[in-house]
Amino acid sequence: MSTTLFTHCTLFPGAFSAVTDNAYILIEGNHIAAIGPMAQAPPPGAARVIDVRGKLVMPGLVNAHAHCAMTLFRGMADDLDLHTWLHGHIFPAEARCISPEMVYWATKLAAAEMILSGTTCVADAYFFSALSGRALGDCGLRAVIGHGIVDFSVPSVPDPAENIATVAAFIAEWQGKDPLITPAVFAHSPYTCSPATLIKSCRLAEEAGVRFFVHLAESRNEIDMIIDPRGTSPVRHLATLGLLGSNTVCVHGVWLDDDDLDLVGRSGTRIVTCPQSNMKLASGIARVPDMLRHGIAVGLGTDGCASNNSLDMFREMDMLAKIQKVAGGDATSLPAQAALHCATGGGATLLGLADIGRLEPGYRADLIVVDLHQPHLTPFYHPDLLVYAASGADVDSVMVDGRLLMAGRRILSFDVEEAKARVRKLASTAGSAN
Numbered sequence: 001m002s003t004t005l006f007t008h009c010t011l012f013p014g015a016f017s018a019v020t021d022n023a024y025i026l027i028e029g030n031h032i033a034a035i036g037p038m039a040q041a042p043p044p045g046a047a048r049v050i051d052v053r054g055k056l057v058m059p060g061l062v063n064a065h066a067h068c069a070m071t072l073f074r075g076m077a078d079d080l081d082l083h084t085w086l087h088g089h090i091f092p093a094e095a096r097c098i099s100p101e102m103v104y105w106a107t108k109l110a111a112a113e114m115i116l117s118g119t120t121c122v123a124d125a126y127f128f129s130a131l132s133g134r135a136l137g138d139c140g141l142r143a144v145i146g147h148g149i150v151d152f153s154v155p156s157v158p159d160p161a162e163n164i165a166t167v168a169a170f171i172a173e174w175q176g177k178d179p180l181i182t183p184a185v186f187a188h189s190p191y192t193c194s195p196a197t198l199i200k201s202c203r204l205a206e207e208a209g210v211r212f213f214v215h216l217a218e219s220r221n222e223i224d225m226i227i228d229p230r231g232t233s234p235v236r237h238l239a240t241l242g243l244l245g246s247n248t249v250c251v252h253g254v255w256l257d258d259d260d261l262d263l264v265g266r267s268g269t270r271i272v273t274c275p276q277s278n279m280k281l282a283s284g285i286a287r288v289p290d291m292l293r294h295g296i297a298v299g300l301g302t303d304g305c306a307s308n309n310s311l312d313m314f315r316e317m318d319m320l321a322k323i324q325k326v327a328g329g330d331a332t333s334l335p336a337q338a339a340l341h342c343a344t345g346g347g348a349t350l351l352g353l354a355d356i357g358r359l360e361p362g363y364r365a366d367l368i369v370v371d372l373h374q375p376h377l378t379p380f381y382h383p384d385l386l387v388y389a390a391s392g393a394d395v396d397s398v399m400v401d402g403r404l405l406m407a408g409r410r411i412l413s414f415d416v417e418e419a420k421a422r423v424r425k426l427a428s429t430a431g432s433a434n
C-alpha cells in the first residue's frame with residue numbers, strides 16, 4: 001500500500017475556526033490514516049514525504065454543479081439573460097457542436113481548470129456522459145455524473161423517446177466501474193421536461209440508487225412563462241408529481257417563496273446554489289440563509305463556464321458569502337465558514353459521498369495544499385481568508401483518493417497541453433454562438 005506523509009502542515013481538521021500549525025497527515029492508500037502534531041509524527045518509512053511548511057492543507061473543494069464540456073462555449077454568449085442565452089445561443093451551439101470527441105476533450109480541459117483551482121470532486125451534467133466519465137476518470141478527479149435528459153432531440157439522443165433507456169444504460173455501465181465515478185440522472189428542468197419525463201427520470205434514479213438532479217426555479221422567467229399557467233411554483237410542481245425527497249437535488253432554487261422553503265425543508269430535498277451564474281444571467285439571488293434556517297442541505301456549484309465564466313470554487317465561495325450580505329443587508333447573513341462548508345463537507349454529503357469533505361482519519365484522501373506565502377495571504381490570522389482573499393491560483397498541490405494529481409502547480413495526471421490544443425481545434429469549427 002502506498003503511503004504519503006505531509007509534514008509541517010498548517011491545517012484545520014474540520015472545525016474551520018481553529019487553524020492548527022505544524023501538523024502531520026499520514027495517507028495510507030486512498031484514505032487519511034492519521035493526523036497529529038509534528039512532534040508525534042510517525043518515524044521515517046512513508047514512501048513519499050512532502051514538506052508543506054508555510055502551506056495550508058484543507059479538504060478538496062466539491063463543485064456540486066457544473067457542465068464540464070461547456071468549456072468549449074466559454075465567452076461565446078456573454079451579457080445575456082438566461083432565456084436569451086440558453087434558447088437563443090447555447091442550445092443552437094450545442095445542436096451544432098456536441099459530439100463524443102467534444103465532450104471528452106472539453107471535459108478534460110475543465111478538469112485541468114478544476115485541478116489547478118483546488119476542486120477534487122465535481123457533479124457534472126451533460127450529454128454523452130460516458131465520455132465525461134472517461135475524461136474525468138483519466139484525469140483522476142472524483143465525479144458524480146448526471147446524464148442529461150430533455151424532451152427534444154440532442155446529438156447524443158436524437159430521439160427523446162430513447163432518453164430513459166439511454167440513461168439507464170449509462171448507469172448500468174458506470175455503477176461500480178470506477179470507484180471515483182458515480183452515475184446519476186439529470187432531468188434538465190420543468191420547462192424542457194414534461195411531467196411524465198420528470199417522473200420517469202426520478203423513478204429511474206430511485207430504482208438505480210443514484211441521485212436525481214434537476215435545474216429548478218432558476219429565473220423569474222421560469223415562474224412567469226412556464227409554471228404560472230399551471231397555477232403553481234416550480235417546487236410545488238415537483239411536489240405534486242411526488243418528486244421531492246432526500247434523493248432529489250434541485251439546482252439554483254433562486255425563486256423560492258416561504259411555502260416552497262417549507263416543502264423543500266420538510267421533504268429533505270437538497271439544493272445547489274450557483275451564485276455567479278445567477279448573477280451573470282441576471283437570474284437573481286438564492287435565499288441561502290433561509291434555506292439553511294429551514295435545515296436544507298446546500299451545496300455550492302459554479303454551473304457551466306459558459307455562464308459563470310470560471311470553474312474556480314474559491315471565487316464562488318467569495319461571491320456566495322458576499323452576495324448574501326448584500327441581499328440581507330446584514331454582514332452576518334452568510335459567514336465565510338458557512339461558504340467553506342457548502343464547498344466542502346456540505347456538498348459532499350449532498351451528493352451522497354459520505355467519506356470526503358473533511359480532514360479526518362478514515363476519510364478519503366481528497367485534499368489540497370494552499371500556498372500561504374503569497375502577499376495577499378499574509379498575515380494569515382484565520383481561515384476566513386481562504387474565502388475572502390485566496391483564489392484558485394494559490395493552490396499548490398492536489399490529491400484525490402490518495403493520488404497526487406498536481407504538485408507545485410504542475411498537473412501530473414494528464415497532458416493539459418493536448419487538451420488545450422484539442423479544444424482550440426474544436427473551437428475553430430464551432431462557429432459563434434451569437
Ligand SMILES: CSC[C@H]1O[C@@H](n2cnc3c(O)ncnc32)[C@H](O)[C@@H]1O
Pocket residue numbers: 067086090091094125126127147148149150186187188189215218277303304307
Ligand atoms: C441536462 S444538463 C445540460 C444542459 O443544461 C444546459 N445549461 C447549462 N447551464 C444552464 C443553466 O444555468 N440553466 C439551464 N440550463 C443550463 C446546457 O447548456 C445543456 O444543454
Ligand SMILES: [Zn+2]
Pocket residue numbers: 065066067215251303304
Ligand atoms: Zn446548470
